[in-house]
Amino acid sequence: MHSSATLAFGNMDDFQAAMGTEGVTSLVVTQRGRFQASLTQVTLHSLRLSAVQEALSRIAFVRVPDDKVLLSFSIDCTVPQIWAGMSTHSQNLVMIGPGQGIHARLTGPCHWANIWLPTKILIQYGQVVSDHGLSVPAGISTWRPSHSTARQLRDLHFLAIRAVHARSSVLMSAEATHGLEQQVLDALVLGLSERPLNDNTANQREEHELMARLEDLLTIRPDGKLGVAELSSALSASAKWLRRCCEARFGMSLLDFLMVRRLQSAHRHLCRAEGTVVRVADIAERYGFRDRGRFAGSYHDFFGELPSATLHHTNRGALAPLVRRGVAGVRIRSRTRSS
């Protein structure tokens, strides 16, 4: 089945939901401002190509299914994504292996790309790469293919995305999409025949593992206030190590990160409160803010309005740019074709 879609978002909730298809299990916006993002996806026969445009800094956790491999690279970013605390050169390709999870942080507006491929395809083409076959890199690795290979990959990705935006009929042709997919695979296979720039060390693998478990924990207990000691105990990791990993990945202390998450959960709750009886005080308590005044202050710092104002807008049904779904500027174009 070949399909393509392009969507634009005016709120982070909808964006996070849609980004589930890009493996994103949590998204924490860390910058104040008007939320704007777009996502374009095109599914070929086995590969899926995506392009994402975002305006605000954020920290996302991306999980790759067991049967897939994810390749990610920046198209046009003020500062490229920071993967697991490591900033990567704009020319690099990051590969995330099957079953892996990783924190990806943006520190400014960014236009970036994903290529999803089934692991079995890489194995199938393993012989093409070397006599010994290609050992699918587990974990997270960084690659710098040759200039011409990188250029090919970017060009092909760009052409596919452009075809979606132009609603081009070439996407309807099975032969044409097969041709594009083969050429992307050619470029990938050539790119992967070199050595990666860096691969996981044992230490790094442990850290990735720890962070993945942290995310699991936060998913199970999204609301309550968790302290470092509590987390450290639950994860069987020293507080010092935990803090260090988190600061590298989040660019802020673990406590601050947790606080921003809780703030966003509160915000989300307030936005969805239409038709229900909700008090700001209850929200504050629910999301672990004992001091209402401090909660309101942090909330205002972040969202530019008081929690009561958000609630007011929600109840009034007014159009608030950070809040409402379906605001002007959301374009949804989607074409699907069953093969």
Place this chain on the structure above:
Amino acid sequence: MPEEPSSLLNERRATCDAARAVCSVETYSTPEQVEAAHAGAKAEFLPTAARAFSVELVRIRFGSLWTGRFSETGARIRHVHQDPQRVFIKFQTLPGSELFESGTVVPFGSVIRHARGEEFYERTSGPSEWGIMSLPIEDMISAGTALIGKELAAARDPRVVAPPSRDIARLWRLNAAATSLAKDAPQILAMPGAAQGLEQSLIEAMIACLQSSDSRDESWAQQCHRIIMRRFHRVIEDNPDRPIYLSEICAAVGVPERTLRACCQEHLAMGPKQFLTFRRLDMTRRILQSSTPTETTVTEVAARFGFWQFGRFASSYRLIFGESPSATLRRLPT
């Protein structure tokens, strides 16, 4: 390039005498025509030069010996599967560009003797002129034994021989004479005595060139590469109407890309990806040639064969084939 009906065969045929020698002079301007003209061999032709291409082929068939001369205006790659009933030799008749068979250069002044039923990639590096001769196997064996006491049909591999300058010069002279006669005075070749005499001289001159023992055996690496290229061609042969891409063919041939690239560089003077791209480009030309604008569009054909950058496709097409893809499409199909 003027819009002439280049799809029409432009030939001058002179049937001299059915019993003794049949000669023909033909000019071809599309690869399909050249392929169709290959008698005694199955061939595929791919022009690789940035100019419109044309081939003049002069052929003479005597009672036993077949001889001919190719004059080509541009570089190209040819894949040939020779008739196993005959033994073929080839030599350049004009210096300038290089002739490569199975990755081995056949220098100007030398002769290549092909193995029986050989299949190989042959390429030229530019405009070229070269001669070809063949005898049925039994005749080759008996002529070799009689004239130089050597069995000349048994080689498993092709041999490149550098004959003494006197012998190669004689071969060139006779080949040139036969070619001139076929072009300008075919009626002379109609006279049985004249044809027979010329045929005998040509055979003697050919055998004399082959007697030189100055030939190199193929190295083991060359043999391996030839096997790989044979597999490479097999995949292409099995998919005559489909575009083929690099990873697919590497996986089908069963070698790493790096190895295939080395073999292709030798045999084709380009890597497999570039060759496959040329092939795809040529496939678009064949489809555009046999279609009309009501049936399809240039964009559709281009995308079908993997060309998604339509501007770049059109300029590459124009560079290689001398006209725009839409011009090819507009022309009436052949």
